[in-house]
Amino acid sequence: MAEKDLKALFLHQLKDTYYAENAIVKALPKLAAAAQAEELRGAFAVHLEETKNHVKRLDQIFQHLGEQPQGVECKAILGIIAEGDEVAEEFQDGEALDAGLIAAAQAVEHYEITRYGTMLAWAKQLGLPEVEGLLAETLAEEESTDELLSELAEDAINPQAA
Amino acid sequence: MAEKDLKALFLHQLKDTYYAENAIVKALPKLAAAAQAEELRGAFAVHLEETKNHVKRLDQIFQHLGEQPQGVECKAILGIIAEGDEVAEEFQDGEALDAGLIAAAQAVEHYEITRYGTMLAWAKQLGLPEVEGLLAETLAEEESTDELLSELAEDAINPQAA
Numbered sequence: 001m002a003e004k005d006l007k008a009l010f011l012h013q014l015k016d017t018y019y020a021e022n023a024i025v026k027a028l029p030k031l032a033a034a035a036q037a038e039e040l041r042g043a044f045a046v047h048l049e050e051t052k053n054h055v056k057r058l059d060q061i062f063q064h065l066g067e068q069p070q071g072v073e074c075k076a077i078l079g080i081i082a083e084g085d086e087v088a089e090e091f092q093d094g095e096a097l098d099a100g101l102i103a104a105a106q107a108v109e110h111y112e113i114t115r116y117g118t119m120l121a122w123a124k125q126l127g128l129p130e131v132e133g134l135l136a137e138t139l140a141e142e143e144s145t146d147e148l149l150s151e152l153a154e155d156a157i158n159p160q161a162a
Numbered sequence: 163m164a165e166k167d168l169k170a171l172f173l174h175q176l177k178d179t180y181y182a183e184n185a186i187v188k189a190l191p192k193l194a195a196a197a198q199a200e201e202l203r204g205a206f207a208v209h210l211e212e213t214k215n216h217v218k219r220l221d222q223i224f225q226h227l228g229e230q231p232q233g234v235e236c237k238a239i240l241g242i243i244a245e246g247d248e249v250a251e252e253f254q255d256g257e258a259l260d261a262g263l264i265a266a267a268q269a270v271e272h273y274e275i276t277r278y279g280t281m282l283a284w285a286k287q288l289g290l291p292e293v294e295g296l297l298a299e300t301l302a303e304e305e306s307t308d309e310l311l312s313e314l315a316e317d318a319i320n321p322q323a324a
Contacts, residue, residue, distance in 0.1 A: 004256020006323040012252070013265065016245070076269060079241025083178070090174070094166020103175065103280045107238060110276035111269065118265045121312070125320040150283070158287040161168040 010122045012072070014061060017115050019071030021055045024108060027081045031105060034088045036098050037160075043152060044105070047145050054141070057134045064131050080107050096161040102153045109146040116142060172284045174234070176223060179277050181233030183217045186270060189243045193267060196250045198260050199322075205314060206267070209307050216303070219296045226293050242269050258323040264315045271308040278304060 002008065028051060032044035062069040084104030091097045116139040123132040164170065190213060194206035224231040246266030253259040278301040285294040 002252075004253045004258055006258045006261055006320065008256075009249075009253060009258040009262050009265075009323070012249070012262075075241035075244045076238070077241070079237035079239070080273075082237045087171075087174070090164075091166045091171060094170075096166055096168045096171040099168055099284070100171050100174075103171075103276075106280060107273065107276045110272040111242075114265075114269050114272035117312070118268060118315075121316055121320060122261070125316075125324050150279070153280075154283055154287075158168065158283060161171070162287050 006122055007126060010119060010126060011065065011067065013115065013119055013122070014058065014065075015070055015072040016074045016076075017112070017119070018055070018058045018062075018069060019074040020077035020111065020115070021051060021058060022071060023074065023077050023081060024051050024112075025055065027084070027108070031084065031088070031101055034092075034097070035101055037157060039152060039156065040098050040101065043145075043148060047105075050141050050145070054138045057138055061131050061134055064128065076111060077108070080104075080111055083107070098157045099153060099161040102149050102157055106146055106149050109142050109149070112142045113139065113146065168284055169288060172281060172288060173227065173229065175277065175281055175284070176220065176227075177232055177234040178236045178238075179274070179281070180217070180220045180224075180231060181236040182239035182273065182277070183213060183220060184233060185236065185239050185243060186213050186274075187217065189246070189270070193246065193250070193263055196254075196259070197263055199319060201314060201318065202260050202263065205307075205310060209267075212303050212307070216300045219300055223293050223296055226290065238273060239270070242266075242273055245269070260319045261315060261323040264311050264319055268308055268311050271304050271311070274304045275301065275308065 025048065028044050028048040032041045035041045035044060059069045087100040087104055091100045116135050120132060120135045120139060123135055187210065190206050190210040194203045197203045197206060221231045246263070249262040249266055253262045278297050282294060282297045282301060285297055
């Protein structure tokens with residue numbers, strides 16, 4: 001019978017997040033290509049490089065646990081990305097397109113913030129300090145991207161969209 | 163041709179969130195029924211009542227905008243809820259079940275936090291102070307539920323799950 005303890009749950013969440021990060025690596029170039037404002041295209045490009053690094057950190061965490069890196073389908077991120085695609089299509093060439101793209105990207109960020117926050121608490125509980133350190137680095141970058149997108153929206157994008 | 167400005171985007175997001183809140187009203191009793199710890203069942207029950215109130219606030223916002231309350235399918239929340247169902251099934255009767263349910267609920271909270279945060283910024287931009295007030299009330303409750311779940315996990319649920 002399969003284990004159903006916190007370590008098994010952690011591994012399940014790790015695979016879900018691995019799938020999600022790889023899906024985001026594919027989605028970000030599409031968001032960048034759709035964006036009208038150069039500053040926003042730049043922000044998406046920077047975050048793409050960070051996200052590739054997040055995948056590498058997850059690889060390291062799998063190694064720490066003696067497991068092969070592997071994803072399990074993450075319906076949440078697929079739904080969040082699909083909604084972003086819908087907004088990009090529906091508001092194409094409109095004044096509010098970039099505001100919609102930022103909202104989509106922030107929904108992605110918040111999904112990652114909750115998953116990394118949860119895994120960080122679990123790693124602490126499981127006594128895995130190296131894993132904790134890797135998760136904390138990525139969490140800090142996701143939070144910082146989310147804040148950057150909020151500032152960009154409030155200072156530049158939303159006023160143009162209104 | 164359909165409007166593609168910030169007001170149209172706001173209305174689109176409002177309908178998405180209306181659908182999401184109504185989906186959460188249906189999902190929370192299932193989470194509560196699955197939870198093992200009485201404290202967690204209680205937290206889900208309290209949040210169910212809050213969520214019903216969030217739906218009422220959205221009704222009021224539709225009224226402010228002169229629109230009929232209406233949802234549009236929110237693939238993001240459907241994906242997030244489906245993942246919670248998967249974890250509930252996979253970890254049924256296991257030590258880590260409640261930790262998985264909390265993670266699922268926090269993913270829901272973070273989805274709402276990002277959507278209400280975005281709509282709050284847009285309402286500010288659009289000069290809709292009453293709408294802003296209603297959104298801010300709900301946002302504060304979502305953030306407070308998220309913090310409560312983190313405390314419950316770290317203080318009581320995770321140690322039992324490990």
